[in-house]
Structures are given as C-alpha cells and as structure tokens.
Amino acid sequence: MRALSEIEKRILDIIEPEATSIGLEIVRIRMMGANTPILQIMAEKPDGTMDVEDCAKLSRAIGPILDVEDPIHSEYNLEVSSPGIDRPLTRxxxxxxxxxxxxxxxxxxxxxxxxxxxxxxxxxxxxxxxxxxxxxxxxxxxxxxxxxxxxxxxxxxxxxxxxxxxxxxxxxxxxxxxxxxxxxxxxxxxxxxxxxxxxxxxxxxxxxxxxx
Structure with a gap:
C-alpha cells in the first residue's frame, strides 16, 4: 500500500535508496490531482518521529534525483510530510x-x-x-x-x-x-x-x- 499506481511504484523505487541513506523510511507515496498534480511523500525515522527539518532534508535529497529520473512527464508540486497522528497504515x-x-x-x-x-x-x-x-x-x-x-x-x-x-x-x-x-x-x-x-x-x- 505504500504505492498503488505504476508511477507511484516507480517513484518509490527511485527515492527509497536515498531516503534510507539519510535515515528515513518511506511510509506512503501518492500522486493526487489532475491539472498540476501533487506528489505527496510521507516519511518518518525508524522511531516514528519526523520533524520539519527532516521533511526539508528529504525534499532536498530526492528533488535532484526526481529531476534526473523524470518519472512524471508534466508539471507537478512536491509535498513531503510526516504521516500525521491518524496515520496511514501501509506496512x-x-x-x-x-x-x-x-x-x-x-x-x-x-x-x-x-x-x-x-x-x-x-x-x-x-x-x-x-x-x-x-x-x-x-x-x-x-x-x-x-x-x-x-x-x-x-x-x-x-x-x-x-x-x-x-x-x-x-x-x-x-x-x-x-x-x-x-x-x-x-x-x-x-x-x-x-x-x-x-x-x-x-x-x-x-x-x-x-x-x-
């Protein structure tokens, strides 16, 4: 459930090694919206915590990789967040x-x-x-x-x-x-x-x- 569509699965494969290298785990990836879609990436540390600095760190780490691999052939916005309190259960x-x-x-x-x-x-x-x-x-x-x-x-x-x-x-x-x-x-x-x-x-x- 971390990724459902083929493009989400491809993005997961692309960014997970980088996330792991900086001590973060990918919880869920979703592409949302149509005209200018949002690529939403939820992540956390192994202990379940995730602060704003961690979100920014992951965003900076995966942005260049996504630019090079180019899995989304259109304009989009990248959103990196913690899972939240009423979190999705994906694993x-x-x-x-x-x-x-x-x-x-x-x-x-x-x-x-x-x-x-x-x-x-x-x-x-x-x-x-x-x-x-x-x-x-x-x-x-x-x-x-x-x-x-x-x-x-x-x-x-x-x-x-x-x-x-x-x-x-x-x-x-x-x-x-x-x-x-x-x-x-x-x-x-x-x-x-x-x-x-x-x-x-x-x-x-x-x-x-x-x-x-």
Missing part, C-alpha cells in the same frame, strides 16, 4: 506498532461480502491483520488485500502518539478539534479516504517541476 510493522488502536480498513475485493472494516487492531502475523470489529465480529485481513488503512483519531491515539514523541502537546481545545466525528458504520460510507490525515509536519516545494 506490517505499522499494524504491530499500533496494536489495540482503532483503525479503518478498505480492501480491493469483498471479504465475506464487505469491503470496509472498522475496529481495533488485535494482532499482525505474517502480513495478516486481526481486528475486533465495532459490530462485535472479528476479521483477519491480509495487508496485500488492502487498498486503504489508517488509524482513527481519538484522545487515546493522540496521547499515545505524544508519549512516543510523534505528536505535539495539545491543549484541551485542540483535543476537541481532533475528536472522531465519523459514523461508526463505515461500511456505508463511500467517502472513506486515507488522505484525511492531520499531518504534524509538512514541507511543500513551492517550485513547480516541469519536464524540459
């Missing part, structure tokens, strides 16, 4: 790192008649994620079958992220802003998207890149 270790937390998952092909799942992560073994669903049932879902997965924002998640140094301290009013107001019945919500993350750190490259 097996992401599910293991956030055991017991609430998540929303969507699969490409229906499993027992459903494509969307909402529940608590209870385990991850060999790429199979176990969930206690909000409706009282259980599910085991292969990460390879997922097309979207993310944590659900709530007070407990914020507190845990803060304890790990992965989120800033918030006052009471800010906590209220992050309350999860989405319906528990995600199976009927076709608007579920991974792109609703509240990014803690983000660097936008103001220079539009264009193929010469």
């Amino acid at each position: 097996a270790k992401d599910f293991s790192n956030w055991l017991t937390h609430e998540a929303r998952i969507e699969v490409g092909m229906p499993i027992n008649g459903r494509k969307r799942f909402h529940g608590f992560i209870t385990g991850q073994t060999d790429g199979i994620v176990s969930l206690d669903l909000k409706d009282g049932s259980q599910a085991d879902i292969a990460i390879a079958d997922m097309v979207k997965a993310s944590l659900v924002m709530n007070d407990r998640l914020i507190e845990d992220a803060q304890s790990r140094g992965q989120a800033p301290e918030l006052d009471e009013d800010q906590f209220d802003e992050f309350e999860d107001t989405e319906s528990d019945d995600i199976e009927d919500n076709d608007d579920f998207s991974e792109n609703n993350n509240a990014d803690v750190n983000q660097v936008d490259d103001p220079a539009q890149r264009k193929d010469d």
Whole structure:
C-alpha cells in the first residue's frame, strides 16, 4: 500500500535508496490531482518521529534525483510530510506498532461480502491483520488485500502518539478539534479516504517541476 499506481511504484523505487541513506523510511507515496498534480511523500525515522527539518532534508535529497529520473512527464508540486497522528497504515510493522488502536480498513475485493472494516487492531502475523470489529465480529485481513488503512483519531491515539514523541502537546481545545466525528458504520460510507490525515509536519516545494 505504500504505492498503488505504476508511477507511484516507480517513484518509490527511485527515492527509497536515498531516503534510507539519510535515515528515513518511506511510509506512503501518492500522486493526487489532475491539472498540476501533487506528489505527496510521507516519511518518518525508524522511531516514528519526523520533524520539519527532516521533511526539508528529504525534499532536498530526492528533488535532484526526481529531476534526473523524470518519472512524471508534466508539471507537478512536491509535498513531503510526516504521516500525521491518524496515520496511514501501509506496512506490517505499522499494524504491530499500533496494536489495540482503532483503525479503518478498505480492501480491493469483498471479504465475506464487505469491503470496509472498522475496529481495533488485535494482532499482525505474517502480513495478516486481526481486528475486533465495532459490530462485535472479528476479521483477519491480509495487508496485500488492502487498498486503504489508517488509524482513527481519538484522545487515546493522540496521547499515545505524544508519549512516543510523534505528536505535539495539545491543549484541551485542540483535543476537541481532533475528536472522531465519523459514523461508526463505515461500511456505508463511500467517502472513506486515507488522505484525511492531520499531518504534524509538512514541507511543500513551492517550485513547480516541469519536464524540459
């Protein structure tokens, strides 16, 4: 799930060695938009932290490589960010790192008649994620079958992220802003998207890149 389209997969192959060399891990790559697309790259350190300086460092490191390799044959904007608090879950270790937390998952092909799942992560073994669903049932879902997965924002998640140094301290009013107001019945919500993350750190490259 780190990369879905062919161009995203190619970009991942191009930039991952450089990211690794400066001590960062690529969490997700997405091309978004049509006229002037945004290349969104989420990354973090192995401990899950990522500050503005790290974002800028990665942007500077991969910019020249993307210019040389030229995987995007049109004008685009580069956006480098942290995964955010309600982060996308794209790797097996992401599910293991956030055991017991609430998540929303969507699969490409229906499993027992459903494509969307909402529940608590209870385990991850060999790429199979176990969930206690909000409706009282259980599910085991292969990460390879997922097309979207993310944590659900709530007070407990914020507190845990803060304890790990992965989120800033918030006052009471800010906590209220992050309350999860989405319906528990995600199976009927076709608007579920991974792109609703509240990014803690983000660097936008103001220079539009264009193929010469």
